[in-house]
Amino acid sequence: MSSRTSSRLMLLVTVLVVAANLRPAITVVGPLIETVGADTGLTPTALGLLGSIPIIAFAAVSPFVHLLGVRFGLERTIFVSLLVLTAGTLLRSASGLLPGGDSEAAGEGWLAVLPLYAGTALLSAAIGVGNVLVPAVVKRDFPDRVALMTGVYTAALVAAAASFSAAAVPLAEWLGWEGAFGSAAALALAAAAVWALRGRPCDDGADEVPLSSTPAPSSLLRQPLAWQVTLFFGLQSTLFYVLLTWFPAVQTSHGIGEAQAGYWLGLFQAIGVVASLVIGQVLQRSRDQRIVAAAVAGFMIIALAGMILAPALMPLWALSGGISSGSSLMLGLTFISLRASSPTQVGRLSGMAQGFGYLLAAAGPVLAGMLYEAVGSWTPVLLCALAVAVAQLVMGLLAGRSVQLRS
Numbered sequence: 001m002s003s004r005t006s007s008r009l010m011l012l013v014t015v016l017v018v019a020a021n022l023r024p025a026i027t028v029v030g031p032l033i034e035t036v037g038a039d040t041g042l043t044p045t046a047l048g049l050l051g052s053i054p055i056i057a058f059a060a061v062s063p064f065v066h067l068l069g070v071r072f073g074l075e076r077t078i079f080v081s082l083l084v085l086t087a088g089t090l091l092r093s094a095s096g097l098l099p100g101g102d103s104e105a106a107g108e109g110w111l112a113v114l115p116l117y118a119g120t121a122l123l124s125a126a127i128g129v130g131n132v133l134v135p136a137v138v139k140r141d142f143p144d145r146v147a148l149m150t151g152v153y154t155a156a157l158v159a160a161a162a163s164f165s166a167a168a169v170p171l172a173e174w175l176g177w178e179g180a181f182g183s184a185a186a187l188a189l190a191a192a193a194v195w196a197l198r199g200r201p202c203d204d205g206a207d208e209v210p211l212s213s214t215p216a217p218s219s220l221l222r223q224p225l226a227w228q229v230t231l232f233f234g235l236q237s238t239l240f241y242v243l244l245t246w247f248p249a250v251q252t253s254h255g256i257g258e259a260q261a262g263y264w265l266g267l268f269q270a271i272g273v274v275a276s277l278v279i280g281q282v283l284q285r286s287r288d289q290r291i292v293a294a295a296v297a298g299f300m301i302i303a304l305a306g307m308i309l310a311p312a313l314m315p316l317w318a319l320s321g322g323i324s325s326g327s328s329l330m331l332g333l334t335f336i337s338l339r340a341s342s343p344t345q346v347g348r349l350s351g352m353a354q355g356f357g358y359l360l361a362a363a364g365p366v367l368a369g370m371l372y373e374a375v376g377s378w379t380p381v382l383l384c385a386l387a388v389a390v391a392q393l394v395m396g397l398l399a400g401r402s403v404q405l406r407s
Helices: 001-019 032-042 044-072 073-098 110-141 146-182 184-195 224-252 259-285 290-309 311-338 342-373 379-399
Strands: none
Touching: 001 110, 001 146, 001 184, 032 044, 032 110, 032 146, 032 224, 032 259, 032 342, 044 073, 044 110, 044 224, 044 342, 073 110, 073 146, 073 184, 073 342, 110 146, 110 311, 110 342, 146 184, 146 311, 224 259, 224 290, 224 311, 224 342, 224 379, 259 290, 290 311, 290 379, 311 342, 311 379, 342 379
């Protein structure tokens, strides 16, 4: 193996280990959310807020992450974010270790939930850094394989997320839900160690991506295509985080056990691994993504309608929804890279799409929890999600056209 090939392989491996940390600390929560509620006394609305904190953090940090990249460089910024992710994950797992954190004081001591929310906010901000900078690293290191490499690292992201969802309940039975929440810290720390071994991109002949020094300039905000990409990203994120937070509860409302519901949530995410790899190959050979966008949204529409009309076939709907969810994330990230006309604009559009997009998505889990608390049924929640899926279809048809933003 030539030194150049070896170097490029190392670049890919380090990207994959970072991508594998962009969801597990979040996806481990959904299968245990009812256990957390029973142990802490938190209401469905408060638990929905817990599910929304990651999205709020993404929205808050995404427009400004590129400033850190400009100031400190992509490699150093991502390395520090992995250390912060480790710290935030450990802080969140301290919820049951402080006074007021046991079941006898459920909901009575603010110390019981302070680490839960603060740690979630900290780890989510760290993940938000990776969300924005990993696409920039891919655009810089693999300029001729953007769609393919986006599919590969999205597959790594989804695979790790699915593994932690499936393992959440068994881990909680062994370590308690706090220990299960803290387990993702080991993965983040290992990723930081691997990332530290990464050679500078100039060693492989690559140049730094010239990131923008201002968040979402007005020229970008005035372009309809930028908003179409942003809305697509926001709508697919809304569906993902609503289902990530509440899909296990939807299943248990139909008599499915908590552990089995966690497995189906893992399946929902795991099938996205295959979907991402397949879609990545298709997009690498296609300039127009409208047919793919329509098919991806169609799978989610089928899944949500199935959950309402035939809940006994929940594994089938988990598969259909997972195909859509994994593909939608990959497609949204690809839109950011392909619709931008330069590496500089990738950073700008990434900040805009993830900033505004996650701000839109942040309301999803909270509103879903509030609606369920008000009516006592998941059917209205699923009907609202169905409407969001139709809107995603429309935005995908617009954002999928073979056009680019003006410089």
